[in-house]
Every structure is written in structure tokens, then in C-alpha cells.
Amino acid sequence: MIHPTAHVSPESVLADDVTVGPFTVIHAGVELGPGTTVGSHCVLGEPGPGGPQPLSIGAGATIRSHCVLYAGSTFAERLETGHHATIREGVQAGTNLRVGTHADLQGDCRIGEYVRCHSSVFVAKGSRLGDFAWLFPRVVLTDDPRPPSDELQAPVIEEYAVLGAGAVILPGRVVGAGAVVAAGSVVAVDVPAGALSVGVPARVSRSAAEIRMGDGSPAYPWRTRFHRGYPQDVIDRRLDA
Amino acid sequence: MIHPTAHVSPESVLADDVTVGPFTVIHAGVELGPGTTVGSHCVLGEPGPGGPQPLSIGAGATIRSHCVLYAGSTFAERLETGHHATIREGVQAGTNLRVGTHADLQGDCRIGEYVRCHSSVFVAKGSRLGDFAWLFPRVVLTDDPRPPSDELQAPVIEEYAVLGAGAVILPGRVVGAGAVVAAGSVVAVDVPAGALSVGVPARVSRSAAEIRMGDGSPAYPWRTRFHRGYPQDVIDRRLDA
Amino acid sequence: MIHPTAHVSPESVLADDVTVGPFTVIHAGVELGPGTTVGSHCVLGEPGPGGPQPLSIGAGATIRSHCVLYAGSTFAERLETGHHATIREGVQAGTNLRVGTHADLQGDCRIGEYVRCHSSVFVAKGSRLGDFAWLFPRVVLTDDPRPPSDELQAPVIEEYAVLGAGAVILPGRVVGAGAVVAAGSVVAVDVPAGALSVGVPARVSRSAAEIRMGDGSPAYPWRTRFHRGYPQDVIDRRLDA
Known part of the structure; x- marks a missing residue:
């Protein structure tokens, strides 16, 4: 159902069962897969510096209110966003991406499957996020080693890495x-696979495998341990990774 | 006055003198007390995972533009929000709560009276905030000790505690x-009542009572010292606390 | 072109070629210069505590969707904002100010020319930002030395200073x-002109002039080095500064 107050371009392509909330704007070139829900006050297909381009959002997406997604990106199935998130142009994202409330993805990112960006995460232009990477609230990925230089280098977050709240990369x-980066850390040197990095500036403290639960059992690697609501087939696949 | 562009469910209950701005959406089950003002582009009563539920907002509230408040929460009198704030379901809040611009309360929180959450504060699900607690800009309350675990433990901020800008709990x-937590600190161990905690990780530096104003007089406990625009009867009550 | 869904007060003054997007609200007293584009879902001229006042926005501005600009401020030519930014009353800003997505300027600020506030920057009330100052994502400028005191002191960021991502002043x-403040630093003492300040709390590490590019050439002072898309006449002027 398209709310009567929404402005949907006749040059967009919406599956039959798409829901669009009040006061939302959908520009030309937007494609929304079946089962997608778009909340109120959103803007989809905002033209970027490259002008009008397609924005392709796969089946089963949930886009909450007040989000702005630029033209020129492609999202696989089951994209889910919080409120007030912004995603700039040139993003290529795998299935089941979650982008939290007030998150800000600056574009040209390559994002794997089942990536989680929590509230107010800031992802610099050109960043790469591997499958099942988790960025907790207020994580910042920066791209300018000598600001405000013209020579940008975005971070790379590999699969199953965990960045704690407020970490700056x-x-x-x-x-x-x-790897696990502790909350509030500032990462100035590469973090080896499977390491726990802590502090300002962050230093490798130990192997993440040494982190224990209250009962003494190992907490990491988390893909063998925590479910967080993933479907069983996804958990099974993770365990094989 | 309800702006003619607002969408207000006939199944909501608005006091006679409520003001609702343009392009705002009010869902079924929302109750707004007398003297309440709702800005433009808001969503009140957004259905959460529990489906449609009441959202009760007491008398004299000011909700600024672009806010999203979920169904299933109760706010006492004089709630005040900045712009673009989001408050998830299951919050129980006392009188005079202020929630700043871009703040993000994740729900199921218990909040006392006269609590102040400044701009861009992030409050984890299930957090508890005591009367007159102050969270300054960009404070983050986290809830996952071994992310992304399934065993969440939200912080508790007791009455009259002060969390400086950018602190991570x-x-x-x-x-x-x-207690006072200095700006930019990362709190990894409990902070005793009345202590000043500083650093990454934060350590108790001294008693907050030793912090002096420029003239040498004690700044804390702040409830005996700072008015910040509270009405006289509230100041009197604080002094007795 | 004014979108037919926008609400534009007849007591505002818009140049002939101004563009206003859907669902935007423009209050009485707003003046928009020629060549200005206002996105969707914005609020311009929101009345502040001082009641209705003029909001003056110079020629060539670009204000992106979901922004809120209060009455009682003046912006020179070519203001540019990201999405969801808020700017409170009493700001006086020079030409070419950029305010990023989710940024929050608290009002009564004095801002020079070509200042850049990136995403989610928080600028305390009364702050002063010199010409060509750069505040990178999530920088926080605070104003209360003994929170929640009544004695506020806003920071001063002088011309060409650079504040790295997540820095707290x-x-x-x-x-x-x-001067250059490294990402993630907490600045508790003044930073001398031309110094690099690093850490929590931040200490002067060396002269910014000692920071080198990959090829060994000096990166700073950046005004002699980085273009970042400024027009040639601005670069020439900077070199003379």
C-alpha cells in the first residue's frame, strides 16, 4: 500500500506488495523488491553528484522513517534500517545488512552479508566491511590520514570482526x-585476525579466544557462540566458516 | 490546533489544546495530555515488535520536529525532546524528562524525574536512570559485555550522577x-557514589566534593549548587535530598 | 520551484529561483538568497526562545533534507548542509560554511569563512570557529566546566585548526x-598554534609542521598543501594567509 501522501515517481519500479508510509519521496530509478516496507518521511533515490542513477533494494527490506538513501547503490535482500539513517551513493551491499538509527554511510562502500552497523555508526567513503562484521553504536571509520588532505584511505573491517561502542578506526x-576492538578504543595500527585490541591508542591485549564468559567458557570466536536471532541455516553456515 | 497535513488516528486521544505540526503522524493508541505541543514531521506511537500498544504522554509535553516515539511507553508530565530523537518501546519515565536532539533511547528503560539526556546520547535497552541524572552530549550506555552476545546487561546511573560529554559506560x-564521570572517559568498573572518575579506562580520581569553582568554593554535590533553570520548588526539594 | 506540498509562509522572502522540496516548512521571517536549494522535510525559521525573528540565508545555499534551522541566525553565501542537521538561533556565519549530516550547532556561535563541520559534529552554544577551521566527524565542543553548572565557557577554534574525528574539546x-588535534583526543588544556595535540587527555606531541606525507614532504600547514576542492582564488588567498 502506497500512502496517498507519498510522492512516488512513475519512473520507479515497486513490487506489488510494497508498503510506503506517509510523506515519503521515491525518486525515478528506484527499484524495490517484493515484501519491502518503507516508513514515513523517507527519501529514496536522492540524486548524488553523479546525477540520476538506479537505486536497487532487494526483496524483504525494512526501511524505517526519516531515512535518506541516495541513488547509485545496490542492496541485496532483507536490508533493514533504523530511523534517520543516511546512505550515500555507490554502496554495494550483501544480504541482510542492518544500518542503525542515525547511522551515516558515506558511500562507495563494499559490504558483505549479514553486516551490522548499529546506531550512529559513521562509515567513511570507500570502507570495506566483511561478512558478519559488527559495528556497535557510535563507531567511526575515518579515511583521511592527514586531514584535510586529498589522499583518502578508508579502513577495512574483515569478516566477523567486532568493533565496540565508540571505537574510532x-x-x-x-x-x-x-578481531575484537574494545569500546572507546582508537585504532591506529592494524589489528591482527582474532586479536583483542584495547585503549587509546589501541594495543593488542591478547587473543580474543582468551575472553571468557561468566561460567569460564570461551566467548570467542563469536560465530561459534552467539546467535543474536540469526536463522538456524545462517548459524549452521557460520559454524562452517 | 492540529495542522491539516498531519495524520492523526481517530483512535488516539488528544487533549483539547494539543498542537500538532505539519506532516506529523500519530498512530492509534497514543494519548497526549493537555498543553502538549508536537512539532512537524514526527511519528508518535510507531508500532514496535509487540505490535500496537498505548503510548501515554503526560500534560505539558514539548516534542520537537522529526522525533519518533514508539508505542508501549509512558511518560509523566512535561516531557521535552529536541529534534530527531528516537525513543523505543517499553520506557517508563518520570516527570520532566528531557531528551536531546539526535538522542536514541533503545527502550525498556526505567527513568526517574528530571532526568536530562543531552544531544546524541545513546541509552542501551533496559538502562536505569535515577532522578536528576545528567547525560551530556554523546554519552553512550552499552549493554553487551561480549559483543555480539545474547547476554545483555544494561548500566545503572543513579540519582544526581553526571556523565560528561562522550563518556562510554x-x-x-x-x-x-x-558521581561525576569526566568527559571522554570509558567506565569499565563501577563508580562509587560521590566519586569523580576519569580516563580510558576510567579510574576514581578523587571525591567529586573536592572539585572547586574558580572562587574556591565547592562545585559538588551539584544539587546544592547549580540551578540550571529548575523551578524554585524543585531546587528546594533537591536540597533536601 | 516550490513543491506544492511545501508550506511556505507568505511572510518569508524567497528569491525567484529558489527550489524547495516536498514536505518542507518555511516560517515567517525567512530570507533565502538567489540560487538556493532546500531539500525535503526541512524546517527553516523554527521559532526559538526569542520568538519570531529573521533567518537570513545568503545566495547559493544548499540545505539538504530533514534539516532544522532556527530563526535568528545569519548565514553568508553558499551555506551547505548535509541531512538531519540542526542549527539553533543566534549563529553568525561567514561564506561557504558546511555543516554535515546529523551535526548539531547549539546557537549563538560566531563562525568564519569556509568552516567545515563534518557529520555529527556537536558545537556548544557560544563557540567560535575561525576561518577554514575543520571539525571532523563526531567532534564535540563542550561548554560546561563543572556540569551541570550555570557558568558556561564555550571553546574557541582558531583559523585553519583541524580537529580529528571524535575529538572532545x-x-x-x-x-x-x-593546530591539529588527533582523532579521539580529549583536549583539556589549550593547544598552541601550529601544534599537534594527541591523547586522553591530549598533550602536545610536536609541531604539526613535522608531520610528513608518505613521500617525506610536509603535510602542514595544510593551507599550503591541500586543495579539497576549493576554487583557485580561495587557494590563492589561503596561501597568502
Whole structure:
């Protein structure tokens, strides 16, 4: 159902069962897959510096109110956003991306499957986020080693890496697969795969595998441990990773 | 006055003198007390995972533009929000709560009276905020000790505690009554009542009572010292606390 | 072109070629210069505590969707904002100010020319930002030395200063001309002109002039080095500064 107050371009392509909320604007070139819900006060297909381009959003998406998604990106199935999120042009994202409330993705990012960006995450232009990477609230990925230079280097966050709340990742840094960055840390050197990095500036403290639950059992690698509501087939696939 | 462009459900209950701005959406089950003003582009009563539920907002509220308040919460008198704030379901809040611009309350919180959450504060699901607690800009309350675990523990901020700008409170930590957390600190251990905690990770530096004004007089406990525009009867009540 | 769904007060003054997007509200007393574009879902001229006042926005402005600009401010030519930004009353800003997505300027600020506030920057009431100052994502300028006191002291950021992502500037601190504050730093003492300040709390590490590019050439002072898309006449003027 398209709310009568929404402005939907006749040059967009919406599956039959798409829902669009009040006061939402959908520009030309937007494609919304079946089962998608778009909240109120959103803007989809905002023209970027490259002008009008397609914005392709796969089946089963949930886009909450007040979000702005630029033209020129492609999202696979089941994109889910919080409120007031913005996603600039040139993003290529795999299935089941979640982008939290007030998050700000600056465009040209390559994003794997089941990536989670929590509230108010800031992702610099050109960043790469591997499958199942988790960015907790207020994480910042930066891209300018000598600001305000013209030589930008975005970070790379590898698969299953976890960035704790408020962590700042400096330009060009690589956070390895399954690594954990503690909340509030500032990452100035690469974090090896599977390491726990802590502090300002962050230093490798130990292997993430040494982190224990209250009962003494190992907490990491988290893909063998935590479910967080993933479907069983996804959990099974993770365990094989 | 309800702006003619607003969409107000006939199943909501608005006091006679409520003002609703342009392009605002009010869902079924919302109750707004007398003297309440709702700005433009808001969404009140957004259905959460529990489906349609009441959202009760007491008398004299001011809700500024672009806010999203979910169904399933109760706010006492004189709620005041900045712009673009979001408040999820299950919040129980006392009188005179202020929630700043771009703040994000994740729901199921218990909030006392006269609590102040400044701009861009992030409050994890299930957090508890005591009477007159102050969270300054960009404070983050986290809830996951081993992210992305399934075992969440929200922080507790006791009455009259002050969290400086950008402070990060780690899961399950308790900031005691009247304690002060310095700006930019990361709180990994409980902060005793009346203590000043500073640093990354934060350590108790001294008693907050030792902090002096420029003239040498004690600044804390702040409830005996700072007015910040509270009405006289509230100041009198604080002094007795 | 004014979108037919926009609400534009007959007591505002819009140049002939102004563009206003859907669902935007423009209050009485707003003046928009020629060549200005206002996106959708904005509020311009929101009345502040001082009641209705003029809001003057110079020629060539671009104000993106979901922004809120209060009455009682004056912006020179070519203001540019991201999405969801808020700017409170009493701001006096020079030409070419950029205010990023989710940024929050608290009012009564004095802002020079070509100032850049990136995404989610928080600028305390009364702050002063010199010409060509750069505030990168999530920088916080605070104003209360003993929160929640009544004695506010806003920071001063001098011309060509650079504040890295996530930096917190404490109340009343001065960041000198051409100084660089590293990402994630908490600035508790004044930063001398031309210095690099790093850490929590931040300490002067060395002269910014010692920071080198990959090829060994000096990166700073950045006004002699980086273009970042400024027009040639602005670059020439900077070199003379």
C-alpha cells in the first residue's frame, strides 16, 4: 500500500506488495523488491553528484522513517534500517545488512552479508566491511590520514570482526577477521585476525579466544557462540566458516 | 490546533489544546495530555515488535520536529525532546524528562524525574536512570559485555550522577549517586557514589566534593549548587535530598 | 520551484529561483538568497526562545533534507548542509560554511569563512570557529566546566585548526591557529598554534609542521598543501594567509 501522501515517481519500479508510509519521496530509478516496507518521511533515490542513477533494494527490506538513501547503490535482500539513517551513493551491499538509527554511510562502500552497523555508526567513503562484521553504536571509520588532505584511505573491517561502542578506526587500518576492538578504543595500527585490541591508542591485549564468559567458557570466536536471532541455516553456515 | 497535513488516528486521544505540526503522524493508541505541543514531521506511537500498544504522554509535553516515539511507553508530565530523537518501546519515565536532539533511547528503560539526556546520547535497552541524572552530549550506555552476545546487561546511573560529554559506560556498570564521570572517559568498573572518575579506562580520581569553582568554593554535590533553570520548588526539594 | 506540498509562509522572502522540496516548512521571517536549494522535510525559521525573528540565508545555499534551522541566525553565501542537521538561533556565519549530516550547532556561535563541520559534529552554544577551521566527524565542543553548572565557557577554534574525528574539546579551551588535534583526543588544556595535540587527555606531541606525507614532504600547514576542492582564488588567498 502506497500512502496517498507519498510522492512516488512513475519512473520507479515497486513490487506489488510494497508498503510506503506517509510523506515519503521515491525518486525515478528506484527499484524495490517484493515484501519491502518503507516508513514515513523517507527519501529514496536522492540524486548524488553523479546525477540520476538506479537505486536497487532487494526483496524483504525494512526501511524505517526519516531515512535518506541516495541513488547509485545496490542492496541485496532483507536490508533493514533504523530511523534517520543516511546512505550515500555507490554502496554495494550483501544480504541482510542492518544500518542503525542515525547511522551515516558515506558511500562507495563494499559490504558483505549479514553486516551490522548499529546506531550512529559513521562509515567513511570507500570502507570495506566483511561478512558478519559488527559495528556497535557510535563507531567511526575515518579515511583521511592527514586531514584535510586529498589522499583518502578508508579502513577495512574483515569478516566477523567486532568493533565496540565508540571505537574510532583510523584511515587505512585493517581490523582482521574475528578481531575484537574494545569500546572507546582508537585504532591506529592494524589489528591482527582474532586479536583483542584495547585503549587509546589501541594495543593488542591478547587473543580474543582468551575472553571468557561468566561460567569460564570461551566467548570467542563469536560465530561459534552467539546467535543474536540469526536463522538456524545462517548459524549452521557460520559454524562452517 | 492540529495542522491539516498531519495524520492523526481517530483512535488516539488528544487533549483539547494539543498542537500538532505539519506532516506529523500519530498512530492509534497514543494519548497526549493537555498543553502538549508536537512539532512537524514526527511519528508518535510507531508500532514496535509487540505490535500496537498505548503510548501515554503526560500534560505539558514539548516534542520537537522529526522525533519518533514508539508505542508501549509512558511518560509523566512535561516531557521535552529536541529534534530527531528516537525513543523505543517499553520506557517508563518520570516527570520532566528531557531528551536531546539526535538522542536514541533503545527502550525498556526505567527513568526517574528530571532526568536530562543531552544531544546524541545513546541509552542501551533496559538502562536505569535515577532522578536528576545528567547525560551530556554523546554519552553512550552499552549493554553487551561480549559483543555480539545474547547476554545483555544494561548500566545503572543513579540519582544526581553526571556523565560528561562522550563518556562510554560499559555493560552492567553502576555509576553511583552524585558521581561525576569526566568527559571522554570509558567506565569499565563501577563508580562509587560521590566519586569523580576519569580516563580510558576510567579510574576514581578523587571525591567529586573536592572539585572547586574558580572562587574556591565547592562545585559538588551539584544539587546544592547549580540551578540550571529548575523551578524554585524543585531546587528546594533537591536540597533536601 | 516550490513543491506544492511545501508550506511556505507568505511572510518569508524567497528569491525567484529558489527550489524547495516536498514536505518542507518555511516560517515567517525567512530570507533565502538567489540560487538556493532546500531539500525535503526541512524546517527553516523554527521559532526559538526569542520568538519570531529573521533567518537570513545568503545566495547559493544548499540545505539538504530533514534539516532544522532556527530563526535568528545569519548565514553568508553558499551555506551547505548535509541531512538531519540542526542549527539553533543566534549563529553568525561567514561564506561557504558546511555543516554535515546529523551535526548539531547549539546557537549563538560566531563562525568564519569556509568552516567545515563534518557529520555529527556537536558545537556548544557560544563557540567560535575561525576561518577554514575543520571539525571532523563526531567532534564535540563542550561548554560546561563543572556540569551541570550555570557558568558556561564555550571553546574557541582558531583559523585553519583541524580537529580529528571524535575529538572532545573541553569548556573554554582554545585550539590555536593551524593546530591539529588527533582523532579521539580529549583536549583539556589549550593547544598552541601550529601544534599537534594527541591523547586522553591530549598533550602536545610536536609541531604539526613535522608531520610528513608518505613521500617525506610536509603535510602542514595544510593551507599550503591541500586543495579539497576549493576554487583557485580561495587557494590563492589561503596561501597568502
